[in-house]
Amino acid sequence: MNLFVVLVFLMPLQVLNNSPTVQCFMRNLLPILHQYYHPGDLIIAGIMSQVRTFLNAITFEKHPSKELSDDHTFLTQTYQHIMALAFAVKEINENPQLLPNVTLGFHILNSHFSASWTYQASMELLSSQSRFIPNYKCDAENTPVGVIGGPTSNVCLHMTTILSIYKIPQIIYGSAPVMNDRTQAVFFHQMFPNGTHQYEGILQLLLHFRWIWVGVVSQDEENTERFVENVIPMFSERGICFDFIERFPKISFSSNVGDLMTEAFESFSILMQSSANAVVIHGEIHDTITFRLIPWGAEFVGMPMKSKVWVMTAQMEFTSLPFQRSLSIQFLHGALSFTTHSKEVLGFHRFLQMRNPNSEKEDGFIEDFWKQAFNCYFPKNGLEEMERKICTGEEKLETLPGSVFDISMTGFSYSIYNAIYAVAHTLHGMHLFRFNHLKLAVRERRRFLNIESWQLQRFLQSVYFNNSAGEPVYFNKNGEIVAAFDILNWVTFPNESFHRVRVGRMNPIGPSENVFTIQEDAIMWPSRFNQALPHSLCNDNCYPGYRRTKKEGEPFCCYDCLPCPEGKISNQNDMDDCFQCPENQYPNYNKDTCMPKSISFLSYEDPLGISLALFALAFSFITALVLGIFIKHKDTPIIKANNCSLTYSLLIALLLCFLCTLLFIGRPEKVVCILRQTAFGIIFSVAVSCILTKTTIVVVAFMATRPGSNMRKWVGKRLGTNMVLSCSFIQAAICIVWLATSPPFPDFDTHSMTEELVLECNEGSTIMFYCVLGYMGFLATVSFTVAFLARKLPDSFNEAKFITFSMLVFCSVWLSFVPTYLSTKGKYMVAVEIFSILSSSAGLLSCIFLPKCYIVLLRPDLNKREQLIRRNIK
Missing domain, CATH: 3.40.50.2300 (Response regulator)
Structure with missing residues (x-):
């Protein structure tokens, strides 16, 4: 047949008409x-x-x-x-x-789905109605x-x-x-319509249902070859990967049904063994014939028939051979297919109902159609087939199941x-x-x-x-109809009929938000999924709280799931990586959502804050009481012997030290943050300066008692005042520089505590903060050293031994403060500093003043000049 076509177009018309070979061929055609x-x-x-x-x-x-x-x-x-x-x-x-x-x-x-018959039909249109002579009419x-x-x-x-x-x-x-x-x-x-829109619709459908692990079955033809070469890579770029890409055997003019089925069984085996629940079927209208052999093929190879969601292209339409009439179509239940947009045309049903082979003599198709549709025969020459019924021509098309003939357009x-x-x-x-x-x-x-x-x-x-x-x-400029694709859901019934329900659309000419639409609730899924949305994944989802990591040697859709590391979450399925929560939020226990952090600071409602405040007030009251005792008994020998002005200054400084801890409790504000560390640094410097001065005066007074000593000129009130003011001025200068360059300010610490947003006073300049502590430590060290050297001076009024012990306590507290402060977080850092202030101040108060109070209040017999002189002589 194809040889004849070549002859037609290679030879002149006269030669064709006069050629005996061609004429003989046409007579036998x-x-x-x-x-x-x-x-x-x-x-x-x-x-x-x-x-x-x-x-x-x-x-x-x-x-x-x-x-x-x-x-x-x-x-x-x-x-x-x-x-x-x-x-x-x-x-x-x-x-x-x-x-x-x-x-x-x-x-x-x-045209018999055949190239040769199509050529013949084309040339017959160019021939006379009565005789097949191409190019002559x-x-x-x-x-x-x-x-x-x-x-x-x-x-x-x-x-x-x-x-x-x-x-x-x-x-x-x-x-x-x-x-x-x-x-x-x-x-x-x-x-x-343009096939590109259909393929984009299929891709959108797969992505919508998160079917990223799919199979592909295509026909072994040039058109589907183009689909495999051009479209499948586009799917891969959008995150779809393929368990298999199989080809159904090609149905041609010379196909034999037995050979066709034999070739298809191998593909059936791969298809049934696949874990992919969504399978894209790409083919032409007649490929449904091969597709319908799937249940038979599964049974033939001894494999259970697994329902899958078939996604069929618009080129396909339900067709079948006569022997397939008895085959079940239940495997099609729940399938999704694309089709060119259609709408019921008024009068078409009535037109089909009126068809009758007895009156349609022009129709050369209707008799064979009628015989196969109704499984009957028209008797000719008086011959009857005993096993089949006779066609009356009065049969009704609407009585046929949809698998034989569909009356819906x-x-x-x-x-x-x-x-x-x-x-x-x-x-x-x-x-x-x-x-x-x-x-x-x-x-x-x-x-x-x-x-x-x-x-x-x-x-x-x-x-x-x-x-x-x-x-x-x-039509558009390329000669393509401008239309949409409908998405149909196949619903089958036990009588081997089916109904196709429109559940979506791919409309490239619509608004961008309506290009792809799908009514998920209207879809009937295959029976084995119990009307739940089928999943088509290489493995289970990585749920929130986990991230996926690629499996070596497997397609990119196959992965393992690893829990998110500390401090990170994942809030969607199949995330490639976990992410940090915003600074004001923290991961929950399952690491799948971010919880808002509560604002935390050392408040008066907090039990710890209340306890520290009560201690501060208690020590302040004790200090004030000691100050009152010393003022009341200022004329007694033991009070006079220890420089009353320095004693009063030291007690007032200690009272302020206890009270300044109250600045550290409560919601940090700008003014409070500025006063906290500077007031603490200056007041403590005054206190330590007073102690250093008291110790120095003891040493100077002892040295001045030696014959010929030049130290007498240093003895007096001026020495104490100058030392306290000069030592305190240096600390005040440090604080002024701190406030002028980088003052403290209220700030949120988002990192120290996992579940809390710590409202604190940011020191501004950490260097200046440690300069304040360092200077205070320097004064304490000097005081401790001088007191330690002067502790055994032979003077009944010598309090250097008490100062030595008090400074030992003071230095121990602040040496342990630094590592403790750096190792704690949140409001507990503030509590550590308050505790250090209270404990060091209490150490000074108790070590220096409690022995004197004991003598003043409980042993007044020892608070006499004669008693003190006697003790000194001994």
Whole structure:
């Protein structure tokens, strides 16, 4: 057959007509058995695949051409395509507003899903009605003004090879073929929307349901090869990975059913063993025949049939062979399929109900369709088949299960319906153009009926109309219909019928937020998922609180789950990494959410704060009491002997030390933060300076008692005052510099405590803070050293031994303060500093003043000059 096609286009017409070989070939050429011709003023042709031929082995026992027709079967589901074309022509002819006084006819030929039959059908359209002589027509009125082709891309490809030479417009309702010659593509228009939008819709569907571990089954054809090479990498870039990419065996003109099934079983085995619950099926309309063998194949290889969510492309439509009629379709329950957008057309159901093989003699398809749809036969020559019932012709199409024939208009049929109307509106527009511009009204009808098909091309490109369903129909600049894809959910029933429910849409011409829509609640899932959303993952999700890490040697969709490290969370499934909470929040126990941190500071409501405040007040009261005792007994010898002014200054400084701890309790404010450390540093410096001065005076007084000593001039009140003021002034200067350069300020510590936001006083300059502590430590060290050296001076009024012990306590407290302060966090740092202030101040108070108070209050007999002198002599 293909050899003949080559001869037609390589040899001149005269040679072809006179060639004995070609004439012999044409005489023996099998006629196209299934045709449907309806006369009209203008003819629209249709090359459609309705009948599939399967080739048995050639035995050479009879003419090979006869063996080609031995085994053919009618795909009952695709008969609706013919009905859609006939119905559209009928509507147009009954519409007085469209092509008035002109009737449309049609000529539909079967192409058997085969390249050779498609070539023959194309050339038959270029031949005389009575004789097959390509390129020769004596009845010009039967030349088609356009050709509707489909449903597979191969039919369209082989059809355009011939028809484009004659510049005949072709409107294809299947997927677009891969065109190597762009000049041919000029003459065809696609009723199938741009496939890129469909693939984007499939991707959005997978991502919406988080099906990232999927399988792909495609047909071994050029169109699906392009899908595997170009589309699958796009899916991978968006996070989809594939457990398997399998190919179903190719169904061709010479396919044998037994061989076909044998080749498919291996693919079935891989498919059933896969852990992927979502499988994308990419193929053409007839590939459903192979797809329906899945349950049979699973049973044949001894594997349990696992329900999966099949995601089918719009190129596919439900078709089956007669022997598959008894096969269950329950495995299709819950499937999702894309389809070209369709809408029920008023009157189409009624048109189908009126079909009757007894009255439709023009229809060369209806008899075979009727026999296979209703499993009956039409008796011929008085012969009867005992095992089958006789067809009456009165059977009703609506009684057939959906698996045999669907009376609801499918996407392909809707495309054919719109294609016929597109041609009709184009012809109508051409008629109006000629009538209005060429002013040939008298001869217009005759000239219009002799229209050349190539003239239709320019008008067809710009056609725009609303069909009877109220939807606009028009083509883009690439000759593709501008339309949406519907997403259908397959619901099957025990009687092997099914219903397809529209649950979503991929509409590239809509608003960006409505390009992809899906009604998840309306979807019926496969039975084994118990109406729960199926998951299709390589492994379980990494739930919040965990992060995923790639498995070595596995696809990127396969991963292990590791818990988030301390301080980090993950709040979604399958996060690649955990992240830190904001500074004012902290991870909860499960590390899957951030909790707001509570603001923490050492307050008076806090038990610790109350306790420290009570201690501070208690020590302040004791200090004030001691001061009162010393003032009351200021004339006693023991009080006079220890420099009253320095004693009073020291007690007042200690009182202020106890009271300054109250600045550390409560909510930190700006003024409070400035006063805290500076007041503490200056007051403590005054206290320590007083102690240093008292010790120094003891030493100077002892040295002044030696004969010929020059130290007498230093003895007096001036020495004490100057020492206290000078030592305190240095600390005050340090504090002034601190406040001038980087003063303390209220601040939130977000890092020290996990669950708390610590409100504290930021020191501003840590260096200046430690300078204050360091200077205070320097004074304490000097005081301790001087007191230690003077502790054994022979003087009854010598209090150096008490000062030595008190400074030992003081230094011990502050030496332990630094590491303790640095190791604690939050409000406990403030508590450590308060405790250090209280304990060191209490140490000074108790070690220096309690022995004197004991003598003053409890042993007044010892507080006499004579007693003190006696003790000194001893």
